[in-house]
Amino acid sequence: MSGPITLRTQKALVTRYKNSLATAIVQGASVLANEESPKMLAIEATALRETAALVEKALENFTKTADGMEEITEEQDKQIQAYVEEVQAVVANAETLLIRIGAKRTGLQEATPMDEGRRPTVTKKTIVELPEIPIPTFDGKITDSENFWALFDASVHSQDLTGLQKFNYLLKALKGSAREAIKRYPITEANYAAAVELLHSKFGDKDKLIRSLQTRKETASARNSQLTEQRRLLDYLFALVTQLEQNGIVLNGSFVAQKILAKFQPDLQRRLLKQRVVQGNSEELWAVKQLLTDLDTLIKTEEQVSEMLPENEAFRGGTKGRPPPRRYETTSGQRSQMRQNLCIYCSDTEHNSLRCPKVDSARNRREFLKEHKLCINCGKPNHISRECLRSGCTLCDGDKHHFSLCPKRLPTALSSAGPTKSAYTKSSRTTQQPKRADAKQPTSSAKTGAHCINSENK
DSSP, rough: OHHHHHHHHHHHHHHHHHHHHHHHHHHHHHHHHOOOOOOHHHHHHHHHHHHHHHHHHHHHHHHHHHHHHHHOOHHHHHHHHHHHHHHHHHHHHHHHHHHHHHHHHHHHHHHHSSSSTOOOHHHHHOOOOOOOOOOOOSOOOOGHHHHHHHHHIIIIIISOOOOHHHHHHHHHOOHHHHHHHHHGGSSSHHHHHHHHHHHHHHOOOOOHHHHHHHHHHHHHOOOOOOSSHHHHOOOOHHHHHHHHHHHHOOBBBBBHHHHTTSSSOOHHHHHHHHHHHTTTTOSSHHHHEEEEHHHHHHHHHHHHHHHOOOOOGGGSSSSTTOOOOSSOOHHHHHHHHHHHHHTTOOOOOSSGGOSSSSSOOOHHHHHHHHHTTOOOOOOBBSHHHGOOOOOOOOTTTTTTTGGGGGGTHHHHHHHHHHOOOSOHHHHHTOOOOOOOOTOOOOOHHHHHHHHHHHHHHO
16 A cells, blocks of 8 residues: 555656656757757657656556555645646647657658759648647537547547547546546556547437437527527527437428427518418428528528618517507608607606706616616617617717717706706615606696695695
8 A cells, every 4th residue: 555655755756757848848849949950850859758758657656656545635636636737738738849840850851852853842832831720628518529529530539649649638628527527547548548438428428419409409599689699599500400410310390390480580480481382382391401591591681681771770670679550650850859859768758868857867867778678879678788780979989878878968968957856766766657758647626626625624
C-alpha cells in the first residue's frame, strides 16, 4: 500500500519533468518560428517528444499511487485532480507543438528540389499552410453527439497520432458530464479506445436521441410574431427534422405537417395552404421537409420585401394586435393628428404623451410601459424595444426610447405644462389606474345631487 510520502516523492518528480517540458516548449516554439532546416526541426522534435514521454510516465505512476491510497479527503482528491489537469495541459501543448513542427518539416522537405527539372510553381503550392481545423467541444448533450464525433474523427481520431496524443486531444474537447464520465480511466495510450467506447455507449444511444429530437420538435415555438422569430423557428425545425430523417424517422402526412405549420403565424399558414390548394397537392403525401421548404420560400420573400419597404410597413406577423376595422374611416391627416395628440398614459386628447401631467416622470412612465407590456421605443404592444423596427430618438443619437422618455425633451415639456402631482406612483399603482378616454366623468348635476344629500343629512 502506498502512502503520502511516496505520493509526495512522485509529485516532485512529475513537477521537475513538467518544468523541463515547459522549457522545451518555449525553445521548440522559437525553433519553429526561425529554423528552416528539416534536420534541426527533427532534432528539436525528438527532444520534445522524449521529454513529454518522461512527464507522461511519471504522471502515470503518480495517478496509480493516488488511486491506491485508502484514506484520502475530498479536498485532497480535488487538489490531486487539479494538479493532474495542470500537467496534462502542458503535455497537450507539447503534442500540439510537435504536430506543427512535423507539418513544417514535411513542407520544407517537399519544397526541396529533387532534380533540376522540378518546377518552381509546384514548390509554391507545397509550402502553403492551411488554417488549423478547430477541435470541437462536447458537453454530453445527446443531440450534439453525432456532430461532435464526425468533426473529432476528421480532426483527431483518423489522424496519424499515438493513442496518448489522441487521448489528450479528447480530454481538451470534453466538458461537463462527458468529461466526468471518462475520469475513471488513467491517461494512457491503452485507455484511449476504452474511453471512446464508453462515450459512444453513454451518449450515443440512438433511441434516446430520437426521443429527445421528437420532444424538441413538439415544444418548439416562436417567441413573438416578428419575421426574425419566424425565421429562427424555421431554421431550428429544419435542423431537427434533418437529424430525425438521418436516423430513419421520416415525417410525412397531413397530421404531422399541420401540427408543425400551426407553430407559425396565421398569415404564413393561410398563404401556404392557399398555395397547396391551387397546386392540388395531396394531403396524404404532405412531407414535412417539403412543408419547411415551402415556408422557407415564403419567409425569404417577406425578408426581401421588408428590406425594400419602410420600417413601419414591414411584416407584422398576421392580424394579432391590430385594431378592428372602423365603419367610418377618417382621412390620413386626421388619423395622424389623433395619434400625435392621444396620450398613451391616460388616453387624453388634450395633450400628447410627452406633456402628460398624470404620469409625469421618466421613471414612472417606464414602469407604466413595462406593466402594460408596451414597447419602450414606440409605445406599441406585442414586441419589445430590442425587436422594434422604428428608429430610435433623433435627439439622443438613435437611443431606443419613446419621445416621452427623452431626457432632452422631458424637463422642458413638464415645466411648460405646469406643476402637477403624478397619478402613477408605486404606492398608487394598485389602486389608481390612469384615466382612459372612454371613462365616464361625473357631471355637474351629479355633484349637485351629492351636495343636496349631504345638506339633508346635516
